[in-house]
Amino acid sequence: MTQTTNFRAVIDHILARITKGPWGPGTLLPSEVDLAAEFRCSRSTMNRALREISEMGLIERKRKAGTRVRLTPLRAARFEMPIVRAEIEKTGASYRYALLRRDVIPAPDWLRAKMNLNPNIDVLHLICVHYANGDAFQLEDRWINLAALPYAETQDFSGTGPNEWLIATVPFSQVEVSFCAKPADALTVTHLNHRLGAPVFCVERATWWQTSAITVVTLSHASGYRMTTRY
Amino acid sequence: MTQTTNFRAVIDHILARITKGPWGPGTLLPSEVDLAAEFRCSRSTMNRALREISEMGLIERKRKAGTRVRLTPLRAARFEMPIVRAEIEKTGASYRYALLRRDVIPAPDWLRAKMNLNPNIDVLHLICVHYANGDAFQLEDRWINLAALPYAETQDFSGTGPNEWLIATVPFSQVEVSFCAKPADALTVTHLNHRLGAPVFCVERATWWQTSAITVVTLSHASGYRMTTRY
DNA sequence: CCGGTCCTTATGCTCAGACATAATCTAGTC
DNA sequence: GACTAGATTATGTCTGAGCATAAGGACCGG
Numbered sequence: 001m002t003q004t005t006n007f008r009a010v011i012d013h014i015l016a017r018i019t020k021g022p023w024g025p026g027t028l029l030p031s032e033v034d035l036a037a038e039f040r041c042s043r044s045t046m047n048r049a050l051r052e053i054s055e056m057g058l059i060e061r062k063r064k065a066g067t068r069v070r071l072t073p074l075r076a077a078r079f080e081m082p083i084v085r086a087e088i089e090k091t092g093a094s095y096r097y098a099l100l101r102r103d104v105i106p107a108p109d110w111l112r113a114k115m116n117l118n119p120n121i122d123v124l125h126l127i128c129v130h131y132a133n134g135d136a137f138q139l140e141d142r143w144i145n146l147a148a149l150p151y152a153e154t155q156d157f158s159g160t161g162p163n164e165w166l167i168a169t170v171p172f173s174q175v176e177v178s179f180c181a182k183p184a185d186a187l188t189v190t191h192l193n194h195r196l197g198a199p200v201f202c203v204e205r206a207t208w209w210q211t212s213a214i215t216v217v218t219l220s221h222a223s224g225y226r227m228t229t230r231y
Numbered sequence: 232m233t234q235t236t237n238f239r240a241v242i243d244h245i246l247a248r249i250t251k252g253p254w255g256p257g258t259l260l261p262s263e264v265d266l267a268a269e270f271r272c273s274r275s276t277m278n279r280a281l282r283e284i285s286e287m288g289l290i291e292r293k294r295k296a297g298t299r300v301r302l303t304p305l306r307a308a309r310f311e312m313p314i315v316r317a318e319i320e321k322t323g324a325s326y327r328y329a330l331l332r333r334d335v336i337p338a339p340d341w342l343r344a345k346m347n348l349n350p351n352i353d354v355l356h357l358i359c360v361h362y363a364n365g366d367a368f369q370l371e372d373r374w375i376n377l378a379a380l381p382y383a384e385t386q387d388f389s390g391t392g393p394n395e396w397l398i399a400t401v402p403f404s405q406v407e408v409s410f411c412a413k414p415a416d417a418l419t420v421t422h423l424n425h426r427l428g429a430p431v432f433c434v435e436r437a438t439w440w441q442t443s444a445i446t447v448v449t450l451s452h453a454s455g456y457r458m459t460t461r462y
Numbered sequence: 463c464c465g466g467t468c469c470t471t472a473t474g475c476t477c478a479g480a481c482a483t484a485a486t487c488t489a490g491t492c
Numbered sequence: 493g494a495c496t497a498g499a500t501t502a503t504g505t506c507t508g509a510g511c512a513t514a515a516g517g518a519c520c521g522g
Contacts (some may be wrong), residue, residue, distance in 0.1 A: 031472055042507045063473045072317040076309045077408050086303040100239035171250045177308050178459035181412030181430035186506040199412035199430030262502055266478045294503045295485040
């Protein structure tokens, strides 16, 4: 009488069978009803357990085909990407923000391609810096599609960053994030105290709302910055 | 008569209310039963919708206290971290692996501190390279705690990488991952064709199994590498 | 052998009801 | 006023039942 009945315990048992036990990569698991019977829980509970394991990336589920242990058990890491201000204030440091440049210009070619814009569309280009305890922490180089978000043109970004305004204003959307290491350019040398060509950790993020691009941003970080997570 | 009844639609409606609608940051939402009544769905469905929104990081839920919109609506990004071989083969490129060095040595001080090891513990130090279509793709600099994983010493890593062996061997565990940009050192210059000091995108991962550290690895990537995800 | 149609089956989702649990609020006691 | 014990309440989870949906497989005709 195992009497597991709770989905966390079921998850643990199944994980154990996948890693140590008989269910190696590629194995086809028994069906939900069979597993539920074995573990003495309802199918709903078993369904939730398997769903969560599938979200971890360890198994693949297909209707009719059944549940299969993935050949390459990838494990996904979650990175929380808070507003800069919150990230800085959480460490106890004081937060300060400065707008360096603000231009309304026709979108350059590379941006038109990336955002899939029509020719001669104006974009708002903002460059700002976020300081932690007076030290430059992050350089924000942002482009906003004014065709999709005309309000942005009249918004005053000298006090609060565009990030916070956008999060509060723009509805949910598709986001593409990528991380990379770039050599420091003139801008990061000036404002983040990098040496020219030194490694800079960059986050690039593009945000979409129903097929129209809203904003593209590059966040360059001060030297030594690292993004960490546990799971 | 909304007749939403499906949890995805419920999620969308609630997200809309949080971003555009009346539920700004800090708002206390109505209870599950009230919301279920309003959206004409069962409490189970509403529970699932709210649970998923909470996993996105937009709301916080506490028993009795209720459901509250977070003040800083952080959105979490998921990064899938597959085995290198799978990552390379998915692009259609051919995969090749080479072991450069293998040493059994007493753990250096920085590693002892990081892994919380006793003095005079031996560790296995491996350096290997993963090639895509003949070009160096990733340099793997790995340390394995032989006290926790004595089998590793007799394992032959000249044919398959330690990554694949570890994934298949070690049970589930706590993992800490961090991303950063580092200047290229002698090793990455030699094997990844970087110029000395050029930006290198690095992933550092430490794996634990019940309070004992198993392995610490630094993965350095070829120039131009970027890690991308959508959500 | 090839292709289409129907049947079967495993997962996906919803529901109503029930009990568990944590945290807040309240009332009572010293 | 301070502290404690119990009532209250919103979320957390489990159950068993049912229908929906995708997709593999069998059957059949050409």
